[in-house]
Amino acid sequence: MKKPIVFFDIDGTLLNDEKKIPDSTKKAVRLLQEQGIHTAIATGRVPNMFYWIQKELNIDSYVAMNGQYVVFEGKEIYSNPINPEMLQSLTTLTTNNGHALAYCSHLDYKVSKSNHPFIEAGFDSLMMPYPEVDEEYYKHLPIYQGHLYCNRKDAQLYFDQFPEFSFVKWDDNAYDILPKGASKAVGINKMLEILDINQEDSFAFGDGLNDLEMLTMVGTGVAMGNAVPEAKAAANVITTSSSNDGILNGLIQVGLLDKELVLI
Template sequence: MMNKPNAIVFFDLDGTLLTSDVTVAKSTIDAIAQLKKNNILPVIATGRTVCEVQHIMHQSNIDSIIAMNGQSVFYQGEHIFSNNIDPTVIERLVNFSKNQKNIPVAFYNDKLMRISELSEPAKVFYAYLKQNIPPVDINTYHHAPIQMLLLLCQSGEEHYIDLFPELTFVRNTPYCVDVFNSGGSKAFGIQKLLENKGFSGIPTYAFGDGLNDIEMFQLVDNPIAMGNCVEPLKKLAKFITDNNNNNGIENGLKHFGLI
């Protein structure tokens, strides 16, 4: 790929780049290959962490990623940004979760995922993701930088918001809430990528379906909502494509003449 792409396309994963069986459709793989031939940069933009999605990056042949809702950024395999959470803030949150709310916590960075305890909410959440449950280590943050926490719960996150103004809380699935530094979002990570690589003035597109795609939709030139998206995204979208199981990515890219 040339130094400056002709355009950049950001793809959310769950419900967007991935079908309901958590794989990448052949039509999507072919569309991404065509994008690259057209000197257009594909970038994953996800709430998930890098180690969690290596197989998807390999399958889709995408090597740039905005991970953990903008808290870590890689461009063509090169790590260019991390937004670590202050360990003293993590300690306060872990203690509050354990002693006041009985809500388990997960700890994420680019290389590892750990949980505070092997609990029913952890089993339910990772079964929902079709993933193995990470190892237990409540002290992970003492010996590794952490860029994102998860509250493994179906409700109760409202109790944290006033107590932890340093953090942002975004419900990403029915079973978990993503937690990261205040002001963080996929849009924040996208801006870091554009600034770091000098990509100003290049047309930007984004595909998404969930609430954690709102800031990204507000930032890019051409937001494209999946047919299966949440209602608030429809209002922000320039185009609503088909759903994630029905060639939504390919059809959206064709609509904008990118492939």
């Protein structure tokens, strides 16, 4: 029998309220790896936003930018860049409307405006500095995901005008921009194919709206105690919060870790 695989979201899942990895999570991931269980990250973030997490947890496989870019054991296995002409149209419209974008490549991310309050608020929520500005970044590298920064009322304009995209809210005035049909679940399927692991032997932990497809697609979806109601409804199991040993408790709940072994 093949060993299972566990996918972990980052914000609100691997990271607690202080954007740190709890000691209990570090221990839980290490115990999985000692059993030969595969561990991977599944996130909306750009890879260079979570290198430090990979290093701390000894994880070299990931599904980044909500399934748009997938790496297994350090090697790219799937990528799905956005059409540059569509990005040009988005850029023109947001510029005309006084809104802003972020462009996410596999190497880095840039934003279209300086000193934009919604960009500042979004990156403050991640406890990260304001990104570099380059409104033509999409012309130089493949872009796998965008961010739209505007309020909910104005966002409807983009929902209506760009039906080719999905807009997934991740902060009060910030939305991930993805090709329609893209999700973490798509990227996870690519990794399951590489490993020849059955869907029922896959597990995923998450807390946000961008985790819904992932939580329902894997064999066992685990929602954090701090998850949005939609994620809890989509999951098979609900654990404690990311700041209250949620990863460790969830792995015990689904039978991947032995409670007695954890106490040693």
